[in-house]
Amino acid sequence: xxxxxxxxxxxxxxxxxxxxxxxxxxxxxxxxxxxxxxxxxxxxxxxxxxxxxxxxxxxxxxxxxxxxxxxxxxxxxxxxxxxxxxxxxxxxxxxxxxxxxxxxxxxxxxxxxxxxxxxxxxxxxxxxxxxxxxxxxxxxxxxxxxxxxxxxxxxxxxxxxxxxxxxxxxxxxxxxxxxxxxxxxxxxxxxxxxxxxxxxxxxxxxxxxxxxxxxxxxxxxxxxxxxxxxxxxxxxxxxxxxxxxxxxxxxxxxxxxxxxxxxxxxxxxxxxxxxxxxxxxxxxxxxxxxxxxxxxxxxxxxxxxxxxxxxxxxxxxxxxxxxxxxxxxxxxxxxxxxxxxxxxxxxxxxxxxxxxxxxxxxxxxxxxxxxxxxxxxxxxxxxxxxxxxxxxxxxxxxxxxxxxxxxxxxxxxxxxxxxxxxxxxxxxxxxxxxxxxxxxxxxxxxxxxxxxxxxxxxxxxxxxxxxxxxxxxxxxxxxxxxxxxxxxxxxxxxxxxxxxxxxxxxxxxxxxxxxxxxxxxxxxxxxxxx
Numbered sequence: 346x347x348x349x350x351x352x353x354x355x356x357x358x359x360x361x362x363x364x365x366x367x368x369x370x371x372x373x374x375x376x377x378x379x380x381x382x383x384x385x386x387x388x389x390x391x392x393x394x395x396x397x398x399x400x401x402x403x404x405x406x407x408x409x410x411x412x413x414x415x416x417x418x419x420x421x422x423x424x425x426x427x428x429x430x431x432x433x434x435x436x437x438x439x440x441x442x443x444x445x446x447x448x449x450x451x452x453x454x455x456x457x458x459x460x461x462x463x464x465x466x467x468x469x470x471x472x473x474x475x476x477x478x479x480x481x482x483x484x485x486x487x488x489x490x491x492x493x494x495x496x497x498x499x500x501x502x503x504x505x506x507x508x509x510x511x512x513x514x515x516x517x518x519x520x521x522x523x524x525x526x527x528x529x530x531x532x533x534x535x536x537x538x539x540x541x542x543x544x545x546x547x548x549x550x551x552x553x554x555x556x557x558x559x560x561x562x563x564x565x566x567x568x569x570x571x572x573x574x575x576x577x578x579x580x581x582x583x584x585x586x587x588x589x590x591x592x593x594x595x596x597x598x599x600x601x602x603x604x605x606x607x608x609x610x611x612x613x614x615x616x617x618x619x620x621x622x623x624x625x626x627x628x629x630x631x632x633x634x635x636x637x638x639x640x641x642x643x644x645x646x647x648x649x650x651x652x653x654x655x656x657x658x659x660x661x662x663x664x665x666x667x668x669x670x671x672x673x674x675x676x677x678x679x680x681x682x683x684x685x686x687x688x689x690x691x692x693x694x695x696x697x698x699x700x701x702x703x704x705x706x707x708x709x710x711x712x713x714x715x716x717x718x719x720x721x722x723x724x725x726x727x728x729x730x731x732x733x734x735x736x737x738x739x740x741x742x743x744x745x746x747x748x749x750x751x752x753x754x755x756x757x758x759x760x761x762x763x764x765x766x767x768x769x770x771x772x773x774x775x776x777x778x779x780x781x782x783x784x785x786x787x788x789x790x791x792x793x794x795x796x797x798x799x800x801x802x803x804x805x806x807x808x809x810x811x812x813x814x815x816x817x818x819x820x821x822x823x824x825x826x827x828x829x830x831x832x833x834x835x836x837x838x839x840x841x842x843x844x845x846x847x848x849x850x851x852x853x854x855x856x857x858x859x860x861x862x863x864x865x866x867x868x869x870x871x872x873x874x875x
Contacts, residue, residue: 350866353859361746364753371756387756389530390763390837391702393714396530397538400698401503403523408495408692409439409488416462417441420481423461429454432476439488440468441481447472454479495691496523502690503527503542506683516761524697535701541680543694544649548601548685550635551593553643553655559592570595574645576652579672591652593645598635603628607685609678610668618678620669622685629665637661648681714767721771722748725778733785735874739860740781743852747777750848751841763837773845776820780853783809785875798873802861810854821846
């Protein structure tokens, strides 16, 4: 028995030392760097330290529409190479409509398209007097995969932007099929963070149409294949905003997917910041070819349908470098560089829920939470000592270890402590003591029927075990369900409650029993103070 007791105490001591090792970095900074780096501090939720909470929804269908729009142009160009005269090509929502003139002795258009684009399926294939119409869409499997990929890519893009924004310990996770939870502790400028997260960052290069009249286009006579976009100009003195129109060719010469890097630079002549962009190898070749073929023409640099600049191409530009100017402030240039470096969002995101918690409110929550734990814990400790005497002291020791284990597990697994989480700890304190109350009352009953203290103690622990196990398992199941289906605050409560249930089972049954066994083995006690 004593050898088994030594093993049990060895396990308890090792677990306690491990818990303290995990917990010390959260309460002290005067420790070696290797210790700080090996174990993270207990993270505080937004309700405790202040910050911003966002629930975003990715419009994954837009990624499919964008893909179909690009595919429509590819299909049109491909058919022309095969000698098929395309009368009209358009995209309507999730379908591509191709109208064409059938050529004699040619392979059917439907066969040509499906062989070239296996992900497309035919919705309509009609023929009438030498003309045909083909309606195409993506296969269901491919569409679902693309929508999932759009959400995954949006998650990583937002994470990259937030990392470069400089937020410490952000929480960015996927919620359901197309939602993303973003929690940014300590953010002092929520609006800037929202703008940075939500930018789609579609970087495009298009030629300015200087062969047609802009004034006529503004009156409604837009040439085929052209469009009107605007440049937003802010007067640095008055702050007045004007919009300068440009008549552009719709054809996209380059996009931001060939971008390698983007950095803020300062124009030495005017002292204004601009964004210097560097292309990858493929992008550098494309840019050199575009500039070489369009010398003395104006190339518009467009971000999210806003023209930032439209410089004249003076010569072929090799080396894969360009710059975006637009009378930026330093912060605007910095944010634009972040968005371009982190990549474009594959689809727009909508903000479904936005909450901001100030640091003052967070400090009040911490103080009130600590008061609730301390006052609740102190009342329980005093009650146990008053009602169960020395046995109550044993229960209080188990309770103290229980709280340490909960916080240590949160630190070790990088969990987040929230205000509802503190409520879960308070509830766990009561449940942990409840297990000891069941054991002690059973011991009292065994003593009243005349059993020896040792026999009463063993009977109390063994007979109360099943009741304690049933109560804790059912509560644990409820906590798991809360975590699975609950939102942020509910999850925080469920996490600490789940950890507390497992920890309280260990401390109430294993630790308390080990202390009683030690007392009987070493002290040879004849009576129980209970």
